[in-house]
Amino acid sequence: MRTALMFLLCVLAAPLFAQQPADEEGRGSFRVVDIYVDSKGAPLAAYQLRFSMTNANVKILGIEGGQHPAFREPPVYDPKAMQHDRVIIAAFNTGSTDELPKGKTRVATIHVQTTADEALQCRLKVQTAANPEGTKITVEATWEERRNK
């Protein structure tokens, strides 16, 4: 009788143990995405980009500034984007032409959390960019997942 009761308890408890790996999976992995803007030789004074991820169960955790001194401060973004899968980032610098990046430069880094090990699928769209005079310029925006933290 006691053996049967133990067996029944084990059977009932099995699903609880079985869920543990799923919970661990729920904690997910932390990933880092670098955002680059290439102004094709023109001095980049301002940019605005829309970043979104199409993976399921992916969340933005934080946003850092870029590499170039002109954009080292974190860009402006809506705090509501945290814990969500899309964000609009923007920044400007009123410095002189000499102080601004002119080629491809990392303007921001986005930290995300995913529940799956699949490759990140991101979309990046340039909304606007300008030179020091405020004139709109054509730039190219790209993203790269950082492999070594």
Next chain:
Amino acid sequence: MNNNVPRDEELEAPPRLIEALRQASSERIFVPPAIDRAILKAAERQFSHSGRGRARRVWWWTRLATALALVVALALVTSQWQRVAKGRFAREDVNHDGQIDILDAFALARQVKQGSAHDKRLDLNGDGIIDERDVATIAAHAVKLERGGRS
């Protein structure tokens, strides 16, 4: 040439016809009253028909003219409204490109830096000063997710 054919000057009406015509002009011709009334009625009918047709034509032309006038008026009002709409920008649209984005914050930041920000409409936080806080207000507006960050 035929010499037997009389010339125009030599033509003369027969004497009996001349006499009958003389008598006819002096005699009064009797027209029965029934025929008179019939002719009058026919004339009335004729004139009333043509009058109604003219009235109908006038009515159609009036309608057409009114419709044309309405179309022209509508076109004028629309173009005027578009002109007014183009001239009216949101306060945050500093560079007047019809969109509120980071370039507006950048434009205001440049004005603040140069000390040329005097437009009181740009005092967005209403503290009486146009400064970096107003720039930050525009930047925050530009990246808002609910609005897609664009106006």
